[in-house]
Amino acid sequence: MLRVEKLSTFYGNIQALRDVTIRVRRGSITTIIGANGAGKTTLLRTISGLNKARHGLIIFEDQDITNTPPNKIVKMGISHAPQGRQVFGDMTVAENLELGRYSRRFANRAEYKQDIEMVYEVFPILAERSGQLAGTLSGGEQQMLAVGRALMSRPKLLLLDEPSMGLAPKVIQSIFKTLFRLHEQGLSILLVEQDAKIALETADYGYVMRTGKVALGGDAGELLENEEVKKIYLG
Amino acid sequence: MIYGSATVFTLLLVVTLSIKGSTGLQWIVSGLTVGSIYALVAMGFSVIYSSTRVINFAQGEFSMLGGMLMYTFASKAGVPVPLAFILSVIIVTLLGAGFERLAVHPLRYSSVITVIIVTIGFSIFLRAVAKWIWGSDPVKIASFSGDKPIRFLGAALVPQSFWVFGFTALAVLLVFLFFNRTIVGKGMTAAAANPDAASLVGISTSTSSLIAWTIAAALGAAAGIIIAPIKFAAYSVGTMLGLKGFAAAILGGLGSAPGAVVGGLILGVLETIAAGVFPSGYKDAVAFLILILVLLAWPQGLLGRRQDVMA
Numbered sequence: 001m002l003r004v005e006k007l008s009t010f011y012g013n014i015q016a017l018r019d020v021t022i023r024v025r026r027g028s029i030t031t032i033i034g035a036n037g038a039g040k041t042t043l044l045r046t047i048s049g050l051n052k053a054r055h056g057l058i059i060f061e062d063q064d065i066t067n068t069p070p071n072k073i074v075k076m077g078i079s080h081a082p083q084g085r086q087v088f089g090d091m092t093v094a095e096n097l098e099l100g101r102y103s104r105r106f107a108n109r110a111e112y113k114q115d116i117e118m119v120y121e122v123f124p125i126l127a128e129r130s131g132q133l134a135g136t137l138s139g140g141e142q143q144m145l146a147v148g149r150a151l152m153s154r155p156k157l158l159l160l161d162e163p164s165m166g167l168a169p170k171v172i173q174s175i176f177k178t179l180f181r182l183h184e185q186g187l188s189i190l191l192v193e194q195d196a197k198i199a200l201e202t203a204d205y206g207y208v209m210r211t212g213k214v215a216l217g218g219d220a221g222e223l224l225e226n227e228e229v230k231k232i233y234l235g
Numbered sequence: 236m237i238y239g240s241a242t243v244f245t246l247l248l249v250v251t252l253s254i255k256g257s258t259g260l261q262w263i264v265s266g267l268t269v270g271s272i273y274a275l276v277a278m279g280f281s282v283i284y285s286s287t288r289v290i291n292f293a294q295g296e297f298s299m300l301g302g303m304l305m306y307t308f309a310s311k312a313g314v315p316v317p318l319a320f321i322l323s324v325i326i327v328t329l330l331g332a333g334f335e336r337l338a339v340h341p342l343r344y345s346s347v348i349t350v351i352i353v354t355i356g357f358s359i360f361l362r363a364v365a366k367w368i369w370g371s372d373p374v375k376i377a378s379f380s381g382d383k384p385i386r387f388l389g390a391a392l393v394p395q396s397f398w399v400f401g402f403t404a405l406a407v408l409l410v411f412l413f414f415n416r417t418i419v420g421k422g423m424t425a426a427a428a429n430p431d432a433a434s435l436v437g438i439s440t441s442t443s444s445l446i447a448w449t450i451a452a453a454l455g456a457a458a459g460i461i462i463a464p465i466k467f468a469a470y471s472v473g474t475m476l477g478l479k480g481f482a483a484a485i486l487g488g489l490g491s492a493p494g495a496v497v498g499g500l501i502l503g504v505l506e507t508i509a510a511g512v513f514p515s516g517y518k519d520a521v522a523f524l525i526l527i528l529v530l531l532a533w534p535q536g537l538l539g540r541r542q543d544v545m546a
């Protein structure tokens with residue numbers, strides 16, 4: 001469904017991605033793990049069009065989407081829940097979700113109802129908090145809102161950047177359970193995580209990134225057994 | 236800070252009224268009149284700034300052009316006032332939108348400073364063209380409903396003031412509804428707070444910029460038209476009006492629409508009282524004294540937020 005070929009992205013003269021090649025199969029959860037600064041966020045930002053690629057290709061459903069602006073990418077069916085949640089803090093939960101379907105704002109009201117009910121069913125707490133300002137939600141609730149907002153565009157592929165960041169183990173478990181449910185309903189997910197254990201346990205495939213390069217890739221189960229991965233990321 | 240300055244400001248109004256009586260009232264009403272105009276111009280600055288981080292130094296020229304076009308349509312060609320008003324606003328708005336597409340949009344990957352310098356160039360260009368079309372003599376535009384003063388508590392108030400208040404209230408309301416009640420406006424508000432997250436839900440920065448310039452040009456033109464019967468219109472009035480509007484925007488907090496209104500009204504009243512109390516040559520100095528003091532002591536302004544202020 002998604003192919004990234006020899007992708008290179010720069011910040012000024014600093015190269016953050018070096019010939020990154022990955023694949024996301026339709027219906028899979030694919031995870032990317034790696035230490036701080038490995039380039040995981042940069043990879044997601046380049047796919048969703050926030051950063052420009054200098055070399056390489058991004059192919060989504062047989063279309064070249066390299067360097068397409070973000071508002072077009074989301075229309076094509078890729079939705080990105082960014083690192084650090086990035087909810088609109090001065091707006092209510094409901095308004096955040098409403099903006100989540102900005103790319104589909106010309107669709108009819110009935111569909112809007114369906115979308116918002118779907119998100120409220122996935123994250124019932126958001127329904128309870130619908131009138132609350134997003135900035136006053138707890139970290140876990142904000143993460144759910146960030147994912148919920150991303151789902152509002154009816155994505156085929158969800159890009160998720162460190163949903164576990166700063167959350168208690170219990171909350172992380174519940175969010176990952178939800179992700180797995182979405183995956184069972186047919187959503188493809190590209191998941192960036194620092195928490196390698198839970199990421200590899202949830203995912204079908206995994207890649208390990210190191211200093212802007214893909215160092216390893218394969219079945220998530222195999223990576224869990226890999227000596228190097230065990231030592232560095234699970235140890 | 237907000238309550239402190241509100242108290243000081245109210246005190247000033249009370250003192251003015253009690254010492255000067257009906258003259259004081261007259262000062263305050265005419266202060267609120269020019270203040271409304273500063274508020275509209277300040278809103279133009281803030282709308283563009285919050286969407287694009289650009290300070291549009293041609294903002295005052297939109298007002299100048301509004302006034303001059305009104306003169307051509309209403310005073311020269313005899314077009315009825317409402318139609319002349321609408322025509323003038325539309326032309327200036329198209330000009331603002333056209334400038335955004337032709338000059339600002341192609342620079343979207345350049346630094347903000349580059350765009351700001353281009354707006355300075357644009358303002359010089361507009362002034363030159365206006366001088367060429369209309370000459371350098373000030374022109375007079377008739378008030379919308381005559382000049383017979385309205386007597387109120389011993390003060391004589393010009394009827395045009397009420398047109399100014401009405402239009403300003405309407406414009407502020409429309410802008411508020413757009414940014415808080417429509418999905419596109421909410422998207423622009425969201426984009427001002429968090430551009431990346433807004434892009435990811437599909438809000439196009441390029442469209443936001445175009446809409447912001449369109450709104451700012453319309454606000455500027457309307458301001459220039461409704462004040463023209465009270466002041467006068469000339470090719471040169473845009474510069475000072477732009478600077479005053481900028482001072483008002485800074486005072487209220489650049490990027491904040493309510494701040495622009497508050498800043499404009501306060502600036503207008505202070506300036507008018509100062510003009511009454513001190514020799515009139517010092518009037519314009521008030522705005523810039525306020526601008527400098529606010530920038531030094533309270534750069535985020537009365538209602539602005541710290542993150543909205545450029546580092």
Ligand SMILES: Nc1ncnc2c1ncn2[C@@H]1O[C@H](COP(=O)(O)OP(=O)(O)OP(=O)(O)O)[C@@H](O)[C@H]1O
Pocket residue numbers: 011014016034035036037038039040041042043083194
């Ligand atoms: N805006 C930026 N300007 C300059 N360099 C940047 C910028 N953003 C990221 N970088 C650099 O690019 C490299 C990759 O950063 P990136 O954020 O993609 O890493 P990451 O794998 O997501 O890390 P983390 O796990 O900490 O989120 C780092 O060396 C980082 O310092």
Ligand SMILES: [Mg+2]
Pocket residue numbers: 040041042083161
């Ligand atoms: Mg990251």
